[in-house]
Amino acid sequence: MRVSIIHPRELGASDIDRWRDLQTASPAFDSPFLSPEFTITVGSLRDHVRVAVMHDGPDVVGFFPFERHPLGIGKPVAAGLTDAQGMVHAKDVEFDPARLIKSCGLAVFEFDHLVAGQPLLPLRHSRHPSPVIDMRAGYDSYIETIKATSGKTYRTTAYKSRKLQRDVGPLRYDHATTDTAALRTLLGWKTDQYRRTGRTDRFARPWIVELVERLHATDSEHFAGAMDMLYVDGLPVAGHFGLRTATTLAGWFPAYDPAYAKYSPGLIQHLSMAEKAAERGIQIIDMGRGEKEYKEKLKNGEYHVAEGRIARPSAGAGVHWMLRVPVRKARGTVLANPALRNTADRALKTFGRIRASVQS
Structure with a gap:
């Protein structure tokens, strides 16, 4: 096995074609976060992105995109933003x-959303569910499943959709819109949500805003940004920006106008998005790892992703262990315990309210 390290901009057309061939050969790799276009776009904004190209004799058998930080700390591309990580490789490569x-x-290389079937997977790691909307049997079949498993949620959402139209006006749904104004509205809602709930505002970092804008402008058969928006009486009320391959849509940034919160616009939007996506050939909507109530209500299946690290004896690995591993274990303990998770969530929301009042 021979490995060459290149910057994403050095990938040639033959490399991209081979990457895509390896990606489409395995369902485990069918995520836009594992597409060459995603790594290339992030690499155009982040100079520490690299790709390890693996050769077995004359054949390219794998691509491993990563970020290389000081002290030899390795992370997935756009770490903290992605719901699928790892290498794209030929079957049975060792x-x-x-x-x-x-x-x-x-x-060291740390990960928190490593996809299944990775030769990278170390012996010690933790596995976590990543809920999905599975429409391989069709949208109608998915809806029948949701009616059986989350009947109350489905009926309530349908009722609120009708009430929203009675109270405000007719609904309109734009799927895969290229409207940049709609994208700006969505990012504004998301920033307000981050601040309101005490989270770090990702869009305070200009490179992430630029990344989303560039991905929104990307549209091909194999990879595209996917912007959806729900309107009532011509006014935007809920939206979502994600990424897609030909058959998988990755959930990424959903948000809604809190003025319409009583109508559950996020649930209305997600069901409309699923229907429109299915019409365009999407079979899976990956909602991503995380304990969110709407994901539990809408899912009809799940994948599993792994969290852990690969390290070799070095000073950098030792520093990384001291700084990251205890924090990650504590975080995992909180997330695994509903009572602790709810307490932490309330504390963050309280912090968000205090921060908002101070800044206003």
């Missing part, structure tokens, strides 16, 4: 993970 990260110039 290699030593420690040797790979050494070839990448890394002391």
